[in-house]
Amino acid sequence: xxxxxxxxxxxxxxxxxxxxxxxxxxxxxxxxxxxxxxxxxxxxxxxxxxxxxxxxxxxxxxxxxxxxxxxxxxxxxxxxxxxxxxxxxxxxxxxxxxxxxxxxxxxxxxxxxxxxxxxxxxxxxxxxxxxxxxxxxxxxxxxxxxxxxxxxxxxxxxxxxxxxxxxxxxxxxxxxxxxxxxxxxxxxxxxxxxxxxxxxxxxxxxxxxxxxxxxxxxxxxxxxxxxxxxxxxxxxxxxxxxxxxxxxxxxxxxxxxxxxxxxxxxxxxxxxxxxxxxxxxxxxxxxxxxxxxxxxxxxxxxxxxxxxxxxxxxxxxxxxxxxx
Amino acid sequence: xxxxxxxxxxxxxxxxxxxxxxxxxxxxxxxxxxxxxxxxxxxxxxxxxxxxxxxxxxxxxxxxxxxxxxxxxxxxxxxxxxxxxxxxxxxxxxxxxxxxxxxxxxxxxxxxxxxxxxxxxxxxxxxxxxxxxxxxxxxxxxxxxxxxxxxxxxxxxxxxxxxxxxxxxxxxxxxxxxxxxxxxxxxxxxxxxxxxxxxxxxxxxxxxxxxxxxxxxxxxxxxxxxxxxxxxxxxxxxxxxxxxxxxxxxxxxxxxxxxxxxxxxxxxxxxxxxxxxxxxxxxxxxxxxxxxxxxxxxxxxxxxxxxxxxxxxxxxxxxxxxxx
Numbered sequence: 001x002x003x004x005x006x007x008x009x010x011x012x013x014x015x016x017x018x019x020x021x022x023x024x025x026x027x028x029x030x031x032x033x034x035x036x037x038x039x040x041x042x043x044x045x046x047x048x049x050x051x052x053x054x055x056x057x058x059x060x061x062x063x064x065x066x067x068x069x070x071x072x073x074x075x076x077x078x079x080x081x082x083x084x085x086x087x088x089x090x091x092x093x094x095x096x097x098x099x100x101x102x103x104x105x106x107x108x109x110x111x112x113x114x115x116x117x118x119x120x121x122x123x124x125x126x127x128x129x130x131x132x133x134x135x136x137x138x139x140x141x142x143x144x145x146x147x148x149x150x151x152x153x154x155x156x157x158x159x160x161x162x163x164x165x166x167x168x169x170x171x172x173x174x175x176x177x178x179x180x181x182x183x184x185x186x187x188x189x190x191x192x193x194x195x196x197x198x199x200x201x202x203x204x205x206x207x208x209x210x211x212x213x214x215x216x217x218x219x220x221x222x223x224x225x226x227x228x229x230x231x232x233x234x235x236x237x238x239x240x241x242x243x244x245x246x247x248x249x250x251x252x253x254x255x256x257x258x259x260x261x262x263x264x265x266x267x268x269x270x271x272x273x274x275x276x277x278x279x280x281x282x283x284x285x286x287x288x289x290x291x292x293x294x295x296x297x298x299x300x301x302x303x304x305x306x307x308x309x310x311x312x313x314x315x316x317x318x319x320x321x322x323x324x
Numbered sequence: 325x326x327x328x329x330x331x332x333x334x335x336x337x338x339x340x341x342x343x344x345x346x347x348x349x350x351x352x353x354x355x356x357x358x359x360x361x362x363x364x365x366x367x368x369x370x371x372x373x374x375x376x377x378x379x380x381x382x383x384x385x386x387x388x389x390x391x392x393x394x395x396x397x398x399x400x401x402x403x404x405x406x407x408x409x410x411x412x413x414x415x416x417x418x419x420x421x422x423x424x425x426x427x428x429x430x431x432x433x434x435x436x437x438x439x440x441x442x443x444x445x446x447x448x449x450x451x452x453x454x455x456x457x458x459x460x461x462x463x464x465x466x467x468x469x470x471x472x473x474x475x476x477x478x479x480x481x482x483x484x485x486x487x488x489x490x491x492x493x494x495x496x497x498x499x500x501x502x503x504x505x506x507x508x509x510x511x512x513x514x515x516x517x518x519x520x521x522x523x524x525x526x527x528x529x530x531x532x533x534x535x536x537x538x539x540x541x542x543x544x545x546x547x548x549x550x551x552x553x554x555x556x557x558x559x560x561x562x563x564x565x566x567x568x569x570x571x572x573x574x575x576x577x578x579x580x581x582x583x584x585x586x587x588x589x590x591x592x593x594x595x596x597x598x599x600x601x602x603x604x605x606x607x608x609x610x611x612x613x614x615x616x617x618x619x620x621x622x623x624x625x626x627x628x629x630x631x632x633x634x635x636x637x638x639x640x641x642x643x644x645x646x647x648x
Contacts, residue, residue, distance in 0.1 A: 065578075113529040133527050162526055172524040175515045180535035183507050185588030186567045190560065191499045192591040198629035200496040201595050202486055203457050205437040210534040211504035215585075215592040223582035230576035236514065237575070241568055243510045248561060252554035254389075258547035261539075264509030267516040268539040271525050305522035 001083070001153045005055035007048060007070060009033050011115060012087045013061025014124030017042050019157050021126075027051040028121070029066075036121050048073045052082075057153065059110075060086035060094075063221070064228045067097055075102035083149050085110040089173060090228040091137050091166035106146035109137035109166055111173070112159065117216040133307060134159040137166045138298055144291035147298075148318050152311040160307035160323070163298035174232035179240060181222045182233075184215040274305075279323035281309075288316040325407070325477045329379035331372060331394060333357050335439060336411045337385025338448030341366050343481050345450075351375040353390075357445045372397045376406075381477065383434075384410035384418075387545070388552045391421055399426035407473050409434040413497060414552035415461050415490035430470035433461035433490055435497070436483065441540040457631060458483040461490045462622055468615035471622075472642050476635040484631035484647070487622035498556035503564060505546050506557075508539040598629075603647035605633075612640040 006017045009028040017026040017037065025043040027050070028034050038044040045051035048070065052058065058078060062070060067088070074084065084107045088094050091109040098107045114132035116123065134154045138147055151161045164172070191200045191208065214222075226233055250256040284301070286294025298320075301307070306324025313319075330341045333352040341350040341361065349367040351374070352358050362368040369375035372394065376382065382402060386394060391412070398408065408431045412418050415433040422431045438456035440447065458478045462471055475485045488496070515524045515532065538546075550557055574580040608625070610618025622644075625631070630648025637643075 113527050115530065132529065135527065164523055168520060168523055171520050172527050175524045176528040176532040180511060180531040182568070182571060183511065183535060185585045186564055187504060187507065188588035188591040190564055190567060196492060196495050199488055199492055199627055200499045202629040202631065203437050203459065203496050204500040204595070205456065206439065207504040207538045208500040210537050211507060212588070212592050213534050214531045215588040216596070219582040219585035219589045220578070222585050223578040227576055227578040227581055234572065234575050237568060237572060239514055240510055241565060243514060244506070244561060244565055247506060248558065251558050252551055254544070254547040254551040257551055258543040261509045261543035261546050264512035264536070264539040265543045267512040268536050271528070272540070303523055305526040307526065
């Protein structure tokens with residue numbers, strides 16, 4: 001990546017532009033946001049076409065509903081050979097849109113697993129992605145050279161790259177992000193509902209504060225994110241409601257209740273132990289002229305919870321330092 | 325309070341004994357815990373009776389199932405005039421047990437709204453309660469002089485005292501503590517369940533980490549806490565499941581979904597704004613010889629989300645600095 005155009009300068013795009021520094025050029029459709037970014041010392045284009053002119057990489061950092069129009073402009077104006085990626089929190093709908101509207105460009109879907117409940121340019125910071133997982137989608141027809149370019153860029157931003165298919169990503173984030181957002185909203189609303197609400201809030205401590213933190217996200221942002229992943233989220237919500245139906249008759253029985261609680265406790269402890277134990281490194285080698293073995297190895301790595309930590313390319317040879 | 329006996333030296337009791345310093349004497353039925361507390365420089369009794377001998381205040385800091393036996397010992401050996409309180413996370417069952425087994429003692433139910441997912445003596449620290457809400461239960465038959473004694477002690481430990489009836493407390497904590505614990509366990513277990521579990525954990529970021537934090541609590545502790553409050557928790561769980569059933573058909577509709585999310589967002593924001601705006605102080609004055617007006621005023625304060633910040637007594641006159 002020589003120059004990266006970041007289209008959309010909200011929390012994620014704005015943080016990425018800060019991280020890129022001189023190698024980035026930003027654009028946002030809101031003039032006040034462009035002014036704020038320029039005031040803070042970043043390169044800002046006044047049109048999408050201006051932003052595309054110098055860039056070899058384009059990052060779509062706008063909400064899902066804004067993508068179709070933006071993709072039409074990019075399809076008309078971007079150079080062939082431009083690497084197109086995005087940071088949208090659902091991947092299958094974006095993949096479908098790109099296939100429909102900008103099929104000639106090399107597209108690799110992306111999703112940085114970082115964020116806060118804040119939004120907008122002023123909420124961004126250059127360190128938002130430090131150490132975060134960054135999904136880089138790998139489909140049967142993804143150009144592996146483009147994937148490697150994105151992975152090299154993302155590891156350079158201090159992130160670990162998780163390879164997976166768009167559909168697998170969407171199921172995973174339904175579980176670990178979108179469902180928690182629904183539950184946070186339901187918990188927060190339920191707490192204040194009816195008599196006893198003021199007392200309940202006065203008593204709220206750690207478990208409530210943590211369990212409702214993401215309810216502070218603007219409802220339209222959460223709604224756009226969830227609605228874009230409605231099918232996967234619906235399945236996960238059904239599974240959760242089934243689990244709650246299971247525990248309902250056990251509430252008064254400490255032993256049975258402890259048995260129901262144990263798998264969640266174990267999952268959380270296993271995850272913490274994994275994080276503490278540290279990485280198990282391995283090298284993956286492959287060739288861009290024979291991409292299938294590397295594609296399979298990368299998808300297996302992501303499916304096992306692993307990630308790519310750094311990328312070295314020499315001509316068509318690729319060496320990836322991986323961790324699982 | 326001249327000398328406070330803390331019976332049970334887990335996370336809460338151990339933290340309280342540290343906070344009390346020389347004014348506390350601890351007891352735990354596990355010899356290794358007694359040894360650890362004594363090694364750390366605290367006064368430790370080797371029997372319940374020894375602990376009671378010097379104390380004018382007794383704090384029960386054992387799990388609910390251990391209470392009946394302990395109450396029998398206290399009823400036999402405690403002086404008349406001893407203030408009995410507890411730190412159990414449900415209040416109606418403890419109130420019923422005390423009425424049954426130690427009816428002669430002045431009992432005021434208590435619950436510090438602080439804790440971590442850790443447990444045991446070593447997890448405690450003197451600052452655990454700093455700034456926390458501490459419920460002091462007020463029933464129609466609670467001795468108001470005893471309530472004021474507890475409130476004075478608790479404010480001296482750096483806590484705000486929330487007056488409410490045991491039943492109101494139990495409903496509130498079902499909402500803001502016990503239900504979040506169930507949801508955390510369901511979320512954590514669901515995330516790793518079936519294919520895609522490893523990938524999901526690898527992508528887990530803030531919303532998952534926060535939404536599942538309390539799933540790290542030992543399942544037996546969570547189960548004992550929830551089972552002790554099964555009726556109130558069941559009602560809150562039913563309300564939550566009903567809210568989730570409401571949102572299920574809206575998932576693909578961003579506008580309707582945003583509408584469903586808004587009350588949770590508003591509740592969370594209102595709470596944050598309240599905390600930022602700072603306290604609205606007021607003085608409550610009353611007399612222990614005519615306790616009913618003060619009892620009513622205190623219950624109204626707690627029901628409105630307020631608390632007592634400090635307590636001054638002069639003979640039968642009581643002045644409480646309150647905040648709502």
